Each structure stands twice: as structure tokens, then as C-alpha cells.
Amino acid sequence: MTQPVLIAPFKTGIDTDVSPWLAPIDSFEELNNFHVHHGFIEKRGGFRLFGFMVHNPATTITAITEANPGVVTANGHGITNGQKVLITNVGGMTELNNRTFTAANVAPNTLELSGENTSAFTSYTTGGRVALFDANRMMGLHIYYASDGSKTFLAFDTKRAAFYNRISDRFDPLDTADIMSGSDTDYIWTENWQSTGGTNRMYFTNGKAFDNVSLDGIRFYDPLVSTTITTGFRPTLSSTRTLYGSKLIFSIRQRLVVLHTFEFDSATASTKTFPQRARFSQVQSPSIWNDVIPGQGGFVDAPTGQQIISARPLQDIIIVFFTNSVWTLRPNTGDPAKPFRWDKINDFRACDGKMATSQFDRYIVGFGVRGITATDGVETRRIDERIHDFTSDEVDTTNFQKVFCARDFNNQRFWTLYPPSGSTESTKALIFDDESSAYSQYDIAMNVLGLANQGYDYKLSDFTAENGLDFKLSDMNEETLQSYFWQDDAEVFVGGTTGGVVHTLQTTGTDNETDISCNLTTNAWNPFQKEGKECQLNYVDLLVQTESTTRITVQFFKDSDTAPYVTRQSDILPPLDYVASVANISDANPAVVEASNHGLSTGDIIYIYGVQGKIGINGEYTITLVDANNFSLDGIDGSLFSTYTTGGQVVRKKFYRTISWKRIIAGGIGFQHTMKISNEGSNQPLRIEAFKPSFKARGKRTIN
Structure with a gap:
């Protein structure tokens, strides 16, 4: 039985x-490129290009030759020999769009695309832009919120910042020179400050001290100060001391708070590091940090010799992860001159990377060599019972500082990018489903995660090669079309690569036109x-x-x-009145379908689904009988499609989506x-x- x-x-x-x-x-033993959601398991969505991080304004292209190599005309481009350039929005010769090239034989108004033979490309017609593209590692993706509720998406690499221009649909560089000297693990930490006094700024730091010239330290973006540059932030602490930077920044209880500080002492002409320090500004005054006058600022050091690794806010406290312990920085109501105090939670090593933490409503998650934990301000507990040895077995411990955690609120998922054992870069992600607490994994090479505001609702007329959206409706399913729809100013989940590219995540059926493989056991x-x-x-x-x-x-x-x-x-497929299985589809005109014992007659209307290789041929057709095992598709030139590989069914009913x-x-x-x-x-x-x-x-x- x-x-x-x-x-x-x-x-x-x-x-x-x-x-x-x-x-x-x-x-499951393995659940790769799947996730659990609302009780079902689902193949992950892909990603598509959001934009390229550029350091200099793009120059308008006026001509491109059909030659070997191709020559671009862009008056006053400012590019020099050997630099990498990015080409976008070209009309006609769309084969060049969203690609990078090395500039050669540069003249004031022209440059060659080294090694690129454009002689067989479509003729150039109009438009296009060329920009210097450094391809630096992306280190931060954040949204600035203005007092009127408007948003500006900022992207950061190891050296510069840029903002997403909603009008031109591209990144425009901030500043005219490098502002940072970050390494592979100097991720950008930001804090949006908003006050009734009209100061609305995004403070940011890569965790390095100001070099006393022009690089690093804390800076801020404030469109009321400047829309094209960021401003260095070095407040005075006393007559001889200046804040030269910090690893982390928070806004809590109407004060700006910085952790793990760098402070310059003019008396000794040196910058000192205070890895246990929390320093705070005056209430509602992020520019006043005077710790000599009570109430205008100050600091409190945690009574430990360990260093601050990471931290996250939880309601009105900050959960702070030290080298081998977890603490809270919480309001101290008993002393107005000391508005914060340190309380120790435990001696557990809960976090091993600056970005290896994430905020939930009731707890902070920490990702460390010893496991994945949740801290609620009172206790720290493991939340990796089903994958207890994951962090020690799967994550490369020598590159643990590249672990990057972020939440995808729209899809109720918690992502952790990590370098697999033996790898130096993050090529995988551990996925945690908020609803079920189920874990799965993605194969995805991203360096940072964040939120962006698209701010543009695509129309059908936007799907052109010039815009990098060269699709036919027949190539797109409902999910693909839906992935380009945004409500005005909607926030989307994005990822940045080690090569200076930003992608919109979980939107399409490919990884930027690359197939996605998934498997479960x-x-x-x-x-x-x-x-x-x-x-x-x-x-x-x-x-x-x-x-x-x-x-x-x-x-x-x-x-x-x-x-x-x-x-x-x-x-x-659902039940569709099966006729026969497809064995082959020719490249002839008309295309001939091989399907044994199909039983069809000339003039029959049939549907073909599930074909691989010649995917575009799936659809509705009127047929002409060839013989018992073959029929042709009226008016269809098989040579216009890719070569048939395998699969496919001939059916009498049109496909419909169901369970x-x-x-x-x-x-x-x-x-x-x-x-x-x-x-x-x-x-x-x-x-x-x-x-x-x-x-x-x-x-x-x-x-x-």
C-alpha cells in the first residue's frame, strides 16, 4: 500500500x-539561489544595471567612426591615454552602450577605443556620453533624506562620492578631487541628521582619520551648503583638540554620537585613537562638541581594553560590539553632564566585521566567527541553530571584515554577503527569511548592499538600445516588465560590485543578461x-x-x-491538451518542427512552449502539414531565432499561469x-x- x-x-x-x-x-541539505517565502520556495530574482560610479562629468559624443579601432569624437573630453572610459546612451551604434574601454591615441577632442573594431557595428546616429571610469570598489550605497521628504541617492567608492541624477538618469560626481583613501574594508558609514533648526545633513565616514591635508575623516553632504561638493567635518573639542574622525556615527536622543574616535592634539601635533570612546555633541547642535563646557558635548569611555568593531541603534540605545564583548551605550538620566553610560551585556565575541551587523525591531544581529547572534540589550543568543557551524566552516576567516549585512525590507529578507572559504571576495550571500527564520544561499558577487530611490517610472518608449533596454515584448515575461515599474521615488534594494557598478537586485530573470542556476537537495x-x-x-x-x-x-x-x-x-506547464513533444526546430524558412506522430493537419492552430535554445519561438502558430512527424510554422523564418537545443511541447491550448x-x-x-x-x-x-x-x-x- x-x-x-x-x-x-x-x-x-x-x-x-x-x-x-x-x-x-x-x-534541505542545500538550497542554493532559492529562498523560503510565505511557505513556498522560490528561485531568486536576478539583477540589472542601475548605474556606473564615475569621478568626472561625462562629455557629449558627437561622432563615432566605423573603423578598427573605433574613434570617438567628444570635444574637450579631458581623458588621457590609458585611462578607462565608459560609454552610454549612444544612438545607432548601440553595441558600445554600457561598456568600458581603454583610451588610446588621445587628442583634445577625440580618442580611440583600444582594441575595439567598430567597422561591423551599426552606424552612429546621434548622442551618447563618454566618461572617465575608475572602476573602484563600491563601499557604500545610501539615501539622503531632506527636510521636505525628498531623497537623493548617494554612492561611494574607495575615493569619491557621487549622487544619482534623477533628471538625466545617471550618477554625477561630487567633489573635484579624491576625498578618501580607503582600503578594501573601509566601508562607508552614514547617518542622516534632521533637526527643527533646518540642518539636514548626511554625515559619512570610511573609518579613517583626517590626514591633515584633504583625505578621509568625517564629511557631510548638505545640498543647502553645496550640491556639487561634500564638506569636511572637524569640530573643535577644546582649545587644543579637534575631532579628526571616527569609525561609526549615530544620531540618538537629539545628539550626534561618534564611536571609536580619532582626535588631533595641536599641543603634540599628533592624532590619537580612542577605540573605546563614545563622543557626543550638544543637544540639537551637531556642530558643537566642546567637552570643557558642561552640556556642550563630551565623551565617555567604555571600561575595557577592547576595541569597538561595530554597533547598531536599538530604540533609544546603541548595541556596541567590541572585540570580545557586547555592551550598550544607553541614556544616563542621573547626570546631565554625562548623558550616556556604558553597560556590559556579556563577554561573547559576537561580531568580526564593521558591516557584519544589522538592525531588527527587537534585536541587533551580529555575524561573527563564532556564529550568528541576536542581542536585545539584555542578552545575546545564537540564532543559527540549524547552521551552527556555518560561519566557521563556510566563511573565509582571513577576509571576515568583508562580511556585509543588510535587510531587504520589501521582501522581508536579511542578506549577508560573505567571501567563501578560500576566497578573497564576497561571491555568496546567506539569506534569512524574516517570517520563517529559514536560511538559504545565493551565488551573487556583490561588495555592498543598500537602498536607492529610482525616481523614474519607465514607459514602453524607454525600452530602446540607447537606454540599454533593448528588449522586445516577446522576450519579456510579466516579471520582467514588472521589474521596471516604480512608484514615484520608491526605494529599491541595490548592490555594488568591486568594479564600480551598481545593480538593482531581485528584479529580472537574469544576472545582467547572464543565466541564473539554482539547485536544492x-x-x-x-x-x-x-x-x-x-x-x-x-x-x-x-x-x-x-x-x-x-x-x-x-x-x-x-x-x-x-x-x-x-x-x-x-x-x-499546466495541462494544455498535449499533442506531441518537440524533437527539433529547423533554421529554415518556414521553420519546420519535428514532433513524432503529431496528428495535426494543415491550418491547425497550435502552441509551442518549453523550447530551449530557440526560446523566442515559443508561442501561437498556424501550421502546414509536412508529414506524420513534421510540420512547418506558417510565415516563420527559423533563421531569425537562436539554434534549437532541447525540449518543447506542442499543445492545443494557450498557456495560463496557475498552480x-x-x-x-x-x-x-x-x-x-x-x-x-x-x-x-x-x-x-x-x-x-x-x-x-x-x-x-x-x-x-x-x-x-
Whole structure:
């Protein structure tokens, strides 16, 4: 007698802390490029280009030659030989858009694109811009909030800042020279200060001291002071001391507070570091820091020899992570001259990176070599029970300072970018679902995360090659169109790369036109385990959201085998009155479809779905009979599409999106069963609502 087992909803996510056969039935050994959300598992969305970080204003292009190499005319461009340049918004010769090149044979008004043969490109027609592109590592993505509620998106790399120009839809550089000298781990920390007195600023620091010339220290962006430059911030502390910087900045209880400070002493002409110090401004006066006059500012040092690593605000306190302990900086109501005090929570090493923390409503998460913790101001506890050894086994400890945490509020996910063991850069992300507390992983190479305000609602007329949006409606599914819709000034989740590029995350079906691969492996199944019996896994029914182009590979394993005993390929189409499977589609005109025993007649209207390679050919057609195994598509030139590779069905009904069961046949006998599902491709969404494996007990016992 068969025994079906419904596995739904999905709440556990990855569980590697116990043996597979002991893990919850809805858990996974691996869940890669998937996430858990509202009880289902779903392939992650991709990312698309938001913009390039540039250091100099772009110059208008007036001509581009069709030559080897191509020559760009841009009067007064200011670029020199060997510099990397970015080209955007070109009309006609769109093959050059959103690409970088090395400038060669530079003249005052022209430059060659070294090594780029443009002779076979489309002829240049009009427009375009060329800008110097340093391709520095992105170090911060933040929104400045003005007093009237308007927003400005600021991006930071290791040397400069830029703001997103909503009118021109590009980044415009701030400042005329470098303002920072950051390293690979000097991430930007910001704080928006807003007061009734009219001062509205974004203070920022990369955690380095002012060099007494022009670089680093604390700075601020204030459009009322300047819309094109940032301003150095070095308030006076006393007659001989000046604040030269800090690692962290906060606004709390109407004061600006800085942690881990750098203070210049003119008496000794030296800058001293105070790694345990919290220094604060006067109430409602972020420019007054005089610690000689009571009430105009001051400081309080934590009674420890450890250094401040990171911190986050929690209601009206700050949770501060030191080298080997966790403290709170909280209001001190008993002494007006000392408005804050330090209280120690524990001696646990909870955080090992400046950006390895994130704020939740009731606690602060810390990501450290010893594990993932939550601190609520009273206690610190582990929240990685199902992946207990993750941080020590999966994260490269020598590059732990590159761990970067951020929350995607719209999707209720907590991201942690991290360098995998043996890697120097962050190429993966650990994903935590706020609702279920389930973990999964993404393969995604980003260096920083943040929020941006798009501020532009795309129209169909915007989808042109000049704008880098060269799509046909037939190439786009609903998710792709939806990903370009924004309410006015809506905030979107963005990521920055090590190469100076900003992307909008979780928006499309590709990673900037690159396929996305995903795979999951279940933990072990056997409903007769307690009886000590082997079982046969007859089949697994998958409850999926149907898609017209997505294909999955399903592999079944038994016992401790590392090779699957069977591998199946499947589409995830709903019932559409199946006619035949596609074996091939020719590149002829008209295109000829090979489909054995199709039973069709000339003039029949059919639909083709699930084709790989020649993806654009999926759709509705009128056919002409060739023979019992072939028919042609009236008016369709097969050479206009990519080459057919595999898959596809001929059906009589038009595709519709719904929830449908798909049965995958297994058949293996063993004491434990696992299933692996994988998918690779562009614009191939995959959402699984439930598994329903069907088992049958077998006589062989697993206990002697």
C-alpha cells in the first residue's frame, strides 16, 4: 500500500546541524539561489544595471567612426591615454552602450577605443556620453533624506562620492578631487541628521582619520551648503583638540554620537585613537562638541581594553560590539553632564566585521566567527541553530571584515554577503527569511548592499538600445516588465560590485543578461524509518506555479549513494491538451518542427512552449502539414531565432499561469531517499509550493 506524504508549507530552510535522516522533513541539505517565502520556495530574482560610479562629468559624443579601432569624437573630453572610459546612451551604434574601454591615441577632442573594431557595428546616429571610469570598489550605497521628504541617492567608492541624477538618469560626481583613501574594508558609514533648526545633513565616514591635508575623516553632504561638493567635518573639542574622525556615527536622543574616535592634539601635533570612546555633541547642535563646557558635548569611555568593531541603534540605545564583548551605550538620566553610560551585556565575541551587523525591531544581529547572534540589550543568543557551524566552516576567516549585512525590507529578507572559504571576495550571500527564520544561499558577487530611490517610472518608449533596454515584448515575461515599474521615488534594494557598478537586485530573470542556476537537495525521507524498514519512493508530485519556459532537472538518490539512480527532465506547464513533444526546430524558412506522430493537419492552430535554445519561438502558430512527424510554422523564418537545443511541447491550448501538480517518477528502494532539483537559464522562474512523495514499505529491515 502506497503512502503519500505532504511536505508543506516550507519553513525550515537549510538544516546542516543534524544528520539528514534526523532533520525536519521540509528541510534541505542545500538550497542554493532559492529562498523560503510565505511557505513556498522560490528561485531568486536576478539583477540589472542601475548605474556606473564615475569621478568626472561625462562629455557629449558627437561622432563615432566605423573603423578598427573605433574613434570617438567628444570635444574637450579631458581623458588621457590609458585611462578607462565608459560609454552610454549612444544612438545607432548601440553595441558600445554600457561598456568600458581603454583610451588610446588621445587628442583634445577625440580618442580611440583600444582594441575595439567598430567597422561591423551599426552606424552612429546621434548622442551618447563618454566618461572617465575608475572602476573602484563600491563601499557604500545610501539615501539622503531632506527636510521636505525628498531623497537623493548617494554612492561611494574607495575615493569619491557621487549622487544619482534623477533628471538625466545617471550618477554625477561630487567633489573635484579624491576625498578618501580607503582600503578594501573601509566601508562607508552614514547617518542622516534632521533637526527643527533646518540642518539636514548626511554625515559619512570610511573609518579613517583626517590626514591633515584633504583625505578621509568625517564629511557631510548638505545640498543647502553645496550640491556639487561634500564638506569636511572637524569640530573643535577644546582649545587644543579637534575631532579628526571616527569609525561609526549615530544620531540618538537629539545628539550626534561618534564611536571609536580619532582626535588631533595641536599641543603634540599628533592624532590619537580612542577605540573605546563614545563622543557626543550638544543637544540639537551637531556642530558643537566642546567637552570643557558642561552640556556642550563630551565623551565617555567604555571600561575595557577592547576595541569597538561595530554597533547598531536599538530604540533609544546603541548595541556596541567590541572585540570580545557586547555592551550598550544607553541614556544616563542621573547626570546631565554625562548623558550616556556604558553597560556590559556579556563577554561573547559576537561580531568580526564593521558591516557584519544589522538592525531588527527587537534585536541587533551580529555575524561573527563564532556564529550568528541576536542581542536585545539584555542578552545575546545564537540564532543559527540549524547552521551552527556555518560561519566557521563556510566563511573565509582571513577576509571576515568583508562580511556585509543588510535587510531587504520589501521582501522581508536579511542578506549577508560573505567571501567563501578560500576566497578573497564576497561571491555568496546567506539569506534569512524574516517570517520563517529559514536560511538559504545565493551565488551573487556583490561588495555592498543598500537602498536607492529610482525616481523614474519607465514607459514602453524607454525600452530602446540607447537606454540599454533593448528588449522586445516577446522576450519579456510579466516579471520582467514588472521589474521596471516604480512608484514615484520608491526605494529599491541595490548592490555594488568591486568594479564600480551598481545593480538593482531581485528584479529580472537574469544576472545582467547572464543565466541564473539554482539547485536544492532535500534531507533524507523515509516514513517507515521508525519501523526499521526500507521503502520504495514511487514518485514525487511537485505543486508548482506554472511557467511557459522553465524546465527542471530532477535527480533521485538512495541511501548514501553519491550518484543518482535516475534523472528526469520536466517542464512545469499546466495541462494544455498535449499533442506531441518537440524533437527539433529547423533554421529554415518556414521553420519546420519535428514532433513524432503529431496528428495535426494543415491550418491547425497550435502552441509551442518549453523550447530551449530557440526560446523566442515559443508561442501561437498556424501550421502546414509536412508529414506524420513534421510540420512547418506558417510565415516563420527559423533563421531569425537562436539554434534549437532541447525540449518543447506542442499543445492545443494557450498557456495560463496557475498552480498545478507535476508528477516525477522515481522508483528506487532504500532506507533513505533524497531528491535534487536544479534549473539553469534566463527568465525561468521557479516556485514550488509543496512536495508530495509517495512511498511503499518494503520487507527488508534496516535493523538487524
